[in-house]
Amino acid sequence: MKKLTPTLVWCLWSSNCHTGFNVVLPPFQGKRPLNNKVRKTQKKERSLCPAVLSHFDQQYSEELGDLWTFARAVLLDPGSWQYGIMLNRFSALPDITQILQSQGFLALLPQTHISQLLCNGSSTVSYSKNKPGKDNLLSCHCTSKGPPEVSDFLPDITCHALSQNSQSKPSLTLSNTSLQCYIHSSPLRFPSQAHRPGQLKQYYLLNAASLLPVLALQVRDGDKILDLCSAPGGKAIAIMQSATPELLCCNEPDPHRRDWLSKTLDSFLPSSLNSRVVVSAQDGQSFGQREAGFYDKVLVDAPCSNDRSWLYSSHSQQVEQRLIDRALLPELQAQLLRSALYAVRPGGVVVYSTCTLSSFENYAVVETVLKDFPEAEPEDLWEEIAISLEKYFKFSSHPGYSQLYPDPSLLTENNVSTYHHRLGILVVPHPGKTWGPMFLSRIRRRE
Numbered sequence: 001m002k003k004l005t006p007t008l009v010w011c012l013w014s015s016n017c018h019t020g021f022n023v024v025l026p027p028f029q030g031k032r033p034l035n036n037k038v039r040k041t042q043k044k045e046r047s048l049c050p051a052v053l054s055h056f057d058q059q060y061s062e063e064l065g066d067l068w069t070f071a072r073a074v075l076l077d078p079g080s081w082q083y084g085i086m087l088n089r090f091s092a093l094p095d096i097t098q099i100l101q102s103q104g105f106l107a108l109l110p111q112t113h114i115s116q117l118l119c120n121g122s123s124t125v126s127y128s129k130n131k132p133g134k135d136n137l138l139s140c141h142c143t144s145k146g147p148p149e150v151s152d153f154l155p156d157i158t159c160h161a162l163s164q165n166s167q168s169k170p171s172l173t174l175s176n177t178s179l180q181c182y183i184h185s186s187p188l189r190f191p192s193q194a195h196r197p198g199q200l201k202q203y204y205l206l207n208a209a210s211l212l213p214v215l216a217l218q219v220r221d222g223d224k225i226l227d228l229c230s231a232p233g234g235k236a237i238a239i240m241q242s243a244t245p246e247l248l249c250c251n252e253p254d255p256h257r258r259d260w261l262s263k264t265l266d267s268f269l270p271s272s273l274n275s276r277v278v279v280s281a282q283d284g285q286s287f288g289q290r291e292a293g294f295y296d297k298v299l300v301d302a303p304c305s306n307d308r309s310w311l312y313s314s315h316s317q318q319v320e321q322r323l324i325d326r327a328l329l330p331e332l333q334a335q336l337l338r339s340a341l342y343a344v345r346p347g348g349v350v351v352y353s354t355c356t357l358s359s360f361e362n363y364a365v366v367e368t369v370l371k372d373f374p375e376a377e378p379e380d381l382w383e384e385i386a387i388s389l390e391k392y393f394k395f396s397s398h399p400g401y402s403q404l405y406p407d408p409s410l411l412t413e414n415n416v417s418t419y420h421h422r423l424g425i426l427v428v429p430h431p432g433k434t435w436g437p438m439f440l441s442r443i444r445r446r447e
């Protein structure tokens with residue numbers, strides 16, 4: 001692999017799993033080798049769309065108040081956007097973590113020491129250091145007899161641990177994952193890696209808020225998981241970084257996006273996981289009825305009006321169409337969420353997420369669907385995620401949607417804010433914490 005050095009160009013084609021569009025950041029202050037890739041990226045610059053901005057101004061200033069002023073400033077300044085680097089635990093990581101540390105990157109999540117995983121019963125194997133081999137898998141010494149299991153190939157995750165701020169007290173949930181993402185307080189950019197057949201990528205560049213729905217899913221070894229709207233696969237990869245599910249079904253009906261998804265899976269997962277990760281091509285709206293009660297956990301990372309991307313849509317016809325489509329999205333989203341609630345087993349959880357600030361696609365969708373599912377119970381993510389990660393993300397849990405009135409059956413201690421917390425939490429871009437937009441809600445199907 002090409003050796004990365006701190007002076008290497010920090011150019012980026014952001015592979016933000018939601019946006020799928022190129023953003024050109026302002027000139028890097030340091031030494032930047034002029035290569036073809038940088039020039040190519042610059043050609044794809046998209047300009048701000050005033051019609052979308054005015055639409056957002058109208059809706060979001062009403063829904064978010066002052067928070068919109070800050071979010072607006074961030075969204076209009078791509079140069080301030082931060083990028084997360086999710087490490088691939090199935091790939092050898094020669095000196096990336098050292099480079100990240102030397103550049104001031106820090107681990108977003110607590111680094112789980114392998115002994116903790118063993119204590120938690122998440123794994124039953126002992127580990128050795130990196131040894132070259134197919135797919136760059138790290139070697140292992142299995143305690144079990146017979147052919148090695150996929151869980152035997154977990155990497156030595158202590159090798160890239162960073163010391164944590166002793167002040168931060170992450171929740172047990174957040175510390176119980178092998179998912180690793182590095183972030184920086186400044187908008188430093190890291191080079192992307194091209195897809196190379198037969199070789200695993202070492203990291204995935206993304207908006208770090210995209211990991212929150214996966215954290216809310218609380219992935220554990222042996223889970224059966226459905227990723228209902230899966231392409232291009234960023235969250236599927238994050239799920240596989242978090243633990244070793246028995247099954248991960250990645251569903252994507254769009255053929256082009258499904259190809260993209262397959263490439264992502266090929267680029268990040270070793271072939272030894274092939275039997276556990278399947279790709280399906282169904283309409284997610286009716287998926288759940290066909291496989292009712294089969295899954296432990298379902299992620300609905302719904303198609304939405306992707307605020308970052310829409311703001312930079314350059315074609316006026318496309319903009320008009322998108323604004324028309326926007327009104328239709330909540331019905332599709334609600335149908336996908338209903339389908340997910342059918343697919344999950346009693347006692348299992350569904351996480352619903354979008355990357356828009358729009359309350360119509362977020363809180364309102366969750367509230368509408370809950371009315372149809374008395375056996376579904378929304379869970380409070382405020383303590384578990386928002387409080388744990390407030391150092392890095394700006395959260396809001398107020399729907400700002402005047403038509404939302406608390407359903408008394410959802411109120412605990414007659415508290416309206418508790419009600420809002422239970423419907424979901426929203427990551428709002430903020431200066432210095434530019435992650436998001438990202439909405440997430442977790443709903444448990446009662447036993």
Ligand SMILES: C[S@@+](CC[C@H](N)C(=O)[O-])C[C@H]1O[C@@H](n2cnc3c(N)ncnc32)[C@H](O)[C@@H]1O
Nearest residue numbers: 017229230231232233234235254283284301303
């Ligand atoms: C926000 S993107 C998902 C991003 C993905 N989870 C990731 O992290 O990379 C939403 C996806 O839903 C897909 N989609 C659209 N309509 C769908 C439907 N009826 N059923 C399932 N997926 C659908 C879109 O093609 C798109 O790929």
